[in-house]
Structures are given as structure tokens and as C-alpha cells.
Amino acid sequence: PHPSHASQSPIEPSAGKRMVVEKRAKGEARASRFYPAYDVKPKAKSALVAKPPKLRSSLTPGTVLIMLAGRFRGKRVVMLKVLESGLLLVTGPFEVNGVPLRRVNAAYVIGTSTKIDVSGVELPETVCDAYFKRPKEEKKKKTADEFFAGDDEHEGPSDERKADQAKVDAALMTKIDEVPMLKAYLGALFTLTKGMKPHEMKF
Amino acid sequence: PVLAKLIPAKTMTFTRFVEVGRIALINYGPDSGKLCTIIDIVDSNKCLVDGPVNLTGVMRQIIPFKRIALTDLKVKVPKNARQKVLTEAWEKKNIAAKWENTAWAKKLGAKKKRASLTDSERFQLMVARKQKAKLVNEKLEMIKAGTLVPKPKPTKEVAAAEPEPAADEPAAAAGGDY
Numbered sequence: 001p002h003p004s005h006a007s008q009s010p011i012e013p014s015a016g017k018r019m020v021v022e023k024r025a026k027g028e029a030r031a032s033r034f035y036p037a038y039d040v041k042p043k044a045k046s047a048l049v050a051k052p053p054k055l056r057s058s059l060t061p062g063t064v065l066i067m068l069a070g071r072f073r074g075k076r077v078v079m080l081k082v083l084e085s086g087l088l089l090v091t092g093p094f095e096v097n098g099v100p101l102r103r104v105n106a107a108y109v110i111g112t113s114t115k116i117d118v119s120g121v122e123l124p125e126t127v128c129d130a131y132f133k134r135p136k137e138e139k140k141k142k143t144a145d146e147f148f149a150g151d152d153e154h155e156g157p158s159d160e161r162k163a164d165q166a167k168v169d170a171a172l173m174t175k176i177d178e179v180p181m182l183k184a185y186l187g188a189l190f191t192l193t194k195g196m197k198p199h200e201m202k203f
Numbered sequence: 204p205v206l207a208k209l210i211p212a213k214t215m216t217f218t219r220f221v222e223v224g225r226i227a228l229i230n231y232g233p234d235s236g237k238l239c240t241i242i243d244i245v246d247s248n249k250c251l252v253d254g255p256v257n258l259t260g261v262m263r264q265i266i267p268f269k270r271i272a273l274t275d276l277k278v279k280v281p282k283n284a285r286q287k288v289l290t291e292a293w294e295k296k297n298i299a300a301k302w303e304n305t306a307w308a309k310k311l312g313a314k315k316k317r318a319s320l321t322d323s324e325r326f327q328l329m330v331a332r333k334q335k336a337k338l339v340n341e342k343l344e345m346i347k348a349g350t351l352v353p354k355p356k357p358t359k360e361v362a363a364a365e366p367e368p369a370a371d372e373p374a375a376a377a378g379g380d381y
Contacts, residue, residue, distance in 0.1 A: 066322070076322075112322045185326050203322045 053086035058111030058203075062118040065090060066110040066190045066203070072099050074189040078116055078172060085129045093169040093176070096186045100157065101165050103132050112203045116179070121171040124164050219273040221250065223284075226276040226298060228307075231269075234261050236311070238302060239271070240293075243283050255289040258299065276301060 024030065059065070063079045065088070077090045077099050088106055092099035157165075176182050192198065219225070225241045239261040243251035248268060254261035263286075278292040293299070302308050320328065345351035 064323070114321070114323045181327060181330070184330070185323055188326060190322070200318070201322075202319055 053082055053084070055082060055086075055088075055106050056111070058113075059088065059106055059109070060115070062116045064112045064114040064116065064186065065104075066112060067099075067104065067108065068110060069108040070104070072097075072102075074191060075099050076112075076186050076188065076190060077104075078118070078176075078186070079111075080118060080121065080123060080168070083129050087129070089123075089127065091165070091168055091172065092186070093172050094165050095169060095173070096176070096183055101127065101161070101168060103129070110203050114182075114185070116172075116175050116182070118172065118175065120175070121168060123168060126160075127164060219275060221268065221273065222277070223282050224278045224280045224292075226274045226278065226302070227252070227271040228274060229261065229266065229270060230272050232266075237261050238274075238298075239266070240278060240280070240289060242280065242289070251283070253284075253286065253289060255286045255293065257286065258290060258293055274302070274307070275305070 059079060059082075061079060061081050065077050065079050067073050067075045067077055067090075075092070075097050077092055077097070080089045080091060080101075083089055083103060085103075086106070087103040088109065089101065090099065090104050091101045094100050176186065221241060221244065223242055223244075227239055227241060229235050229237050229239055237254070238259045239252045239254055241250050242253050242263075245251060245265055249265050250268065250271075251263070252261065252266045252271070253263040256262050276296075276298055278289070278296050278298065280289055280292045284292070342351060346353055
């Protein structure tokens with residue numbers, strides 16, 4: 001039988017029923033006139049499950065990290081946790097060095113040997129990859145006037161972000177104030193000076 | 204060596220000799236940084252050396268002179284001394300402690316420590332140096348202003364003489380002449 005009529009049952013003198021081929025929806029691909037040359041197995045859904053992200057051993061929650069690239073390069077920052085995407089969640093804390101709750105790629109970070117006990121620091125449940133993901137903007141064609149009007153002013157961080165930041169930092173600052181000179185250490189920038197060889201240095 | 208005894212020490216330009224019992228520091232190779240004792244001389248380029256192993260970790264071996272640096276320390280041991288004899292001689296002279304007290308050993312230790320500092324320790328070191336510099340500069344400013352007179356370091360020559368800064372002060376006060 002012709003493949004395009006495959007959904008049709010053989011015409012049988014069944015009581016009053018007649019099979020009709022469903023009309024093809026607009027935009028749907030036409031049914032092929034030919035069967036494939038060889039038997040094609042239907043593609044089975046992948047049984048692979050994403051494992052939790054694995055990082056180098058120096059990156060544990062509570063570690064002080066040195067940011068190596070981006071807007072906050074040189075800043076010393078506290079790592080809070082590993083997100084599902086494999087990115088690290090860090091915070092300055094904001095009042096110490098201006099780094100907010102932020103995601104950072106582990107490749108652009110040095111893990112130092114300084115650790116803070118962050119077991120008591122509770123992260124809001126909403127903080128995850130989706131929390132940080134930049135919302136997709138619609139692409140609009142600008143008129144000539146709109147083009148020269150300039151971009152909209154950046155709105156500051158949302159109230160939710162500010163609230164979460166304050167909550168996390170408050171808990172973290174109590175831990176930081178316990179250790180002498182830690183606050184000053186986090187506030188200072190990391191730089192390379194003459195004679196410093198990163199591959200020979202201990203962090 | 205024998206010659207050292209015949210010629211008074213003050214006239215000798217060399218004081219560290221390659222001799223049986225001389226303690227040396229290995230500069231190069233797998234044992235670099237460790238002390239060893241010269242127990243025999245092979246020829247003009249190399250000597251037989253032993254830790255002793257239980258005290259320094261250097262096994263008995265032939266090592267060229269280019270790889271070692273002689274120290275001031277020496278033990279009295281016979282040629283080719285056994286490890287037991289060497290160990291006794293080291294402990295009698297308390298070589299390990301004597302070495303640790305030398306400026307040389309302290310400098311080596313400081314270098315090692317500096318290389319092993321962590322990022323946080325480096326920061327604390329920087330802060331300490333700044334604080335020290337601040338204190339020093341405060342005193343220096345006071346000396347320059349004349350409000351602080353530094354005490355001279357007591358030496359044999361200066362002990363009898365009048366302290367210098369006290370002599371300078373009236374000169375500075377009367378310095379309006381020029």
C-alpha cells in the first residue's frame with residue numbers, strides 16, 4: 001500500500017465506519033512518498049542524567065576566591081555554593097568590596113587556602129541559576145528617532161536582590177568579624193608585583 | 204689542616220678547608236639544601252660524603268666539590284668514619300643546633316618561609332611592613348625636626364667621647380649664621 005495512505009485501514013465493509021486520512025496541518029512536513037531504504041530505528045530518548053558539577057578540590061563552600069577576570073577582577077570574594085550549571089555562587093560581601101551575589105565561572109578564579117565557616121549562612125531558596133539568568137529581550141526594530149534617543153537607563157538591582165543580598169551578607173559578616181584582619185583582606189585587591197611568579201606561589 | 208695550626212689564624216685568608224670532618228651544605232642535586240660531612244677525599248674534584256643519614260638524610264656518596272658549599276662547622280672524626288661514630292661526633296658538638304643558629308641557615312629558612320606563604324599571609328605581611336615603616340618614619344620625622352635625639356650605639360670608641368647628636372644640637376641651633 002502507498003505510504004501516504006498508511007494511516008488508512010483497508011477498506012472493509014464495517015458497519016458504517018469509514019477511515020479518513022487526517023488532513024495535514026499547515027506547516028507540517030509532507031509525508032514522504034518513499035519508505036526509507038533501510039529500517040530506521042526510532043531514536044530512543046537519552047538515558048543520560050547530568051551529574052552534579054565536579055570542581056577542583058580547592059573550591060569548597062566558604063573558600064575565599066580571587067577573581068581573575070571580568071568586572072571584579074582582583075577582588076577577593078567568598079564562595080557560597082556550586083550551582084547546578086557548574087557556576088559558583090559568590091558574594092563580596094557587598095559592603096566589604098562591592099561584589100554582589102553573583103555567579104562566576106570556576107575557570108576564572110583562584111581558590112585560596114583561606115576558608116570561612118559558612119554552614120550557618122542560609123541562602124534564600126529562590127537563589128539558583130534562573131534567579132541570575134538575564135531575561136530575553138524582544139528584538140524591536142527601532143525607528144530613526146528611537147535609535148538616536150539612546151538606550152534606556154539601567155535600572156538598579158531589584159528589591160528582591162537587595163533583600164537577599166542584605167540577608168546573606170548579615171549572616172556572613174558575623175563570621176568574618178570573628179577572624180582578625182579578614183575583613184581588610186577581603187577588601188584588598190590582589191595584584192602581581194615585581195618578582196611574583198604565580199606558578200611558584202602558594203595561595 | 205696541619206698548616207692552619209702553624210700559621211696564626213689572623214693571617215690566614217682561608218678558614219674553611221676541605222678536610223675530613225668538614226660540614227658542608229649540598230647546593231645541587233636531589234639532596235640539595237641538606238648538610239653532610241666530608242669523610243674522605245677522592246681526588247681534586249670529588250669527595251666522599253656522609254650525612255650521617257639518620258641526622259640529615261644524606262646517604263654515603265661521592266659528590267663533586269662543585270655541588271657543595273663548605274661551612275664553618277667541623278667535627279673530629281677519622282677518615283671513613285662509620286655512621287655510629289659520625290652520629291656521636293655530631294651530637295657531641297651539637298652541630299644541628301649550631302647550624303640552625305648561623306645567619307646562613309636563618310637566611311635559608313626565611314627564604315623558604317617566604318616562598319611558602321599563602322595569599323592571606325602575604326597580605327598580613329604587607330600590613331605589618333606598612334605598620335613598621337609608619338613607626339620608623341614617625342621617628343625619622345621627629346629626628347629631622349630635632350624633637351627626638353637618637354641615642355648613639357654604644358661602641359668602645361664612642362664610650363669615652365661626647366655623644367655626637369648632643370654636639371650637633373647646639374650647632375644646629377646656632378646654624379642661623381650661614
